[in-house]
Amino acid sequence: MILENIKKVEDDLIKIIKKNKNYVIGISGIDCSGKSTISKKIYNFLLKNDINAYCLSGDDFLFDRETRYANKNQIEGYYNECFNYKKLFNEIILPAKKSNQFSRKIDYLNWQENRMETKNFVFKMPMVIILEGVFLFKKIYLKNFDYTIWLDISFKEALKLALQRPRDIDYYGDKNVIMKRYTERFYPAQLYHILNDNPDERCNANIKISIDY
DSSP, X not given: OEEESHHHHHHHHHHHOOTTSOEEEEEEOSTTSSHHHHHHHHHHHXXXXXXXXXXXXXXXXXXXXXXXXXXXXXXXXXXXXXXOHHHHIIIIIHHHHTOSXXXXXXXXXXXXXXXXXXXXXXXXXXXXXXXXXXXXXXXXXXXXXXXXXXXXXXXXXXXXXXXXXXXXXXXXXSHHHHHHXXXXXXXXXXXXXXXXXXXXXXXXXXXEEEOOO
């Protein structure tokens, strides 16, 4: 995977982050664009610079399977009724950002098993939360971030990665099912997001992703 502009992002973060304040960094892009990979990379970069950081994933804040698939319109269902970001922002992101100390037990969905679990979120302040996920840069959420990163990859290349990703293979079990899920649900909804919310234009930085075959 080849990353363009990652050095600019690192330089930006060192400039804006003050060690006596809490920050929230958002990383978003289409499905299988490398969000978790970039999140870990930035996390390690911050730690090397003695900046306290935590990684969170939007995938841990899904609605239950019945809610996610109740809408027969695949685009509306994925865009509006899949991720419980209201819970994520109201119960973790916003209170943690304003706190001098944060420790809270939160119920969240184990999406692979479709059951609720409880996790204790404990953040040592001051800190940087690195939040990655799809649709994070809807217009209603942008104000909650101090720095936003859009991962720029073509749908074609991202789909190639999805067809090879162990998580998708384990969950869906068949590459034809993966192809159908991405081309009929995920990517049409994310194209709508790009055209409607302009996340690639509104963010602070773009990282161009290309695959080194």
